[in-house]
Amino acid sequence: MKGLIRPLERLLGRLTSRRGERWLGIGALLALAVSGVLSLAIAPPDAVQGNVQRLMYVHVPAAWLAYLSFTVVFIGSAAYLLTRRGHWDRLAAASAEIGVLFTALTIVLGSIWGYPTWGTWWTWDPRLTTTAIMLLIYAGYLALRRLPESPGRRATWSAVLGVVGFVDIPIVHMSVVWWRSLHQPATVIQPGQPSIAPIMLVALLWATLAFTILYAYLLALRMRVGRLETKVISAAFLPLPREVGGVPGAAGGGGSPRPGVPAKPASRGGEVGGVPGAAGGGGPGSAPEPSEIEAHAAGVEAVHG
Amino acid sequence: MDNLAFIVAGYLITFISLAGYAFHLRGRARRASRRAADLSAKR
Numbered sequence: 001m002k003g004l005i006r007p008l009e010r011l012l013g014r015l016t017s018r019r020g021e022r023w024l025g026i027g028a029l030l031a032l033a034v035s036g037v038l039s040l041a042i043a044p045p046d047a048v049q050g051n052v053q054r055l056m057y058v059h060v061p062a063a064w065l066a067y068l069s070f071t072v073v074f075i076g077s078a079a080y081l082l083t084r085r086g087h088w089d090r091l092a093a094a095s096a097e098i099g100v101l102f103t104a105l106t107i108v109l110g111s112i113w114g115y116p117t118w119g120t121w122w123t124w125d126p127r128l129t130t131t132a133i134m135l136l137i138y139a140g141y142l143a144l145r146r147l148p149e150s151p152g153r154r155a156t157w158s159a160v161l162g163v164v165g166f167v168d169i170p171i172v173h174m175s176v177v178w179w180r181s182l183h184q185p186a187t188v189i190q191p192g193q194p195s196i197a198p199i200m201l202v203a204l205l206w207a208t209l210a211f212t213i214l215y216a217y218l219l220a221l222r223m224r225v226g227r228l229e230t231k232v233i234s235a236a237f238l239p240l241p242r243e244v245g246g247v248p249g250a251a252g253g254g255g256s257p258r259p260g261v262p263a264k265p266a267s268r269g270g271e272v273g274g275v276p277g278a279a280g281g282g283g284p285g286s287a288p289e290p291s292e293i294e295a296h297a298a299g300v301e302a303v304h305g
Numbered sequence: 306m307d308n309l310a311f312i313v314a315g316y317l318i319t320f321i322s323l324a325g326y327a328f329h330l331r332g333r334a335r336r337a338s339r340r341a342a343d344l345s346a347k348r
Contacts, residue, residue, distance in 0.1 A: 101323070218326065
């Protein structure tokens, strides 16, 4: 298992580099433009549903990308629990955020398609209900990540939820097979030939490819945000240069002049102000308690969250 | 085109939400980058 993690880390590093991010952005734009032409102009209207079926070229890819996002959350969470490396936690957090967006899009687009086709915006159908549960699980995951806990503990709890929450993904996918459902069964991934016209299949697969490239771009961008914010938080905990000399409270009002009195943030309205002595350089009087450091880290992360 | 309003609404929602999220992330990255540069300049 650990042998598999190293190549994955290399791939992730390449994908989320600045150059990789730029190329993914350009690729996503081009692929989406082609997808728009294919699905709105070239693919014919459905024989039964008419033109409203064109919504499937965004609804189905959004649903597939929601599955992919939460699969990546599962992989990132499992890898974090195995290795305790921060970038796996950042990967899971980034993918969960994007997955929630794609799940919400899936539900909204399905609803817009459902009204002219089924005559209702929403029904408690097994597929719709399990998808709504999936949205709630991962919205809960994002809420858990905002808890003012120590970063390590929060990452562990989130990773456990990321692994356990994944159980819902096969349930959502199989719900149309296991229970009587108004939602149509799979048309592409099914035994035998796909039950869809070839040109419509091409438009659907191209749209899925375009959404996948867009997902990779958003993931790379969100990972960069995570890296930068972690850097800011880490920098906020380092003592300012004048504090390193062991003169507590000497750094521009950042330290505490009296022992045991928590110091005020050094500057910038407390936004990312230094926590003097947090790295052990501010002398005994200015060093805050570990709980204060953790609370501050959570606060900073929430501000930048 | 039948049901044109539904199709336009669906595609617009998709485009606006995905592009909006991408711009939001770019802004967040820019702000975090500026803050990181500020902090390293202070040291």
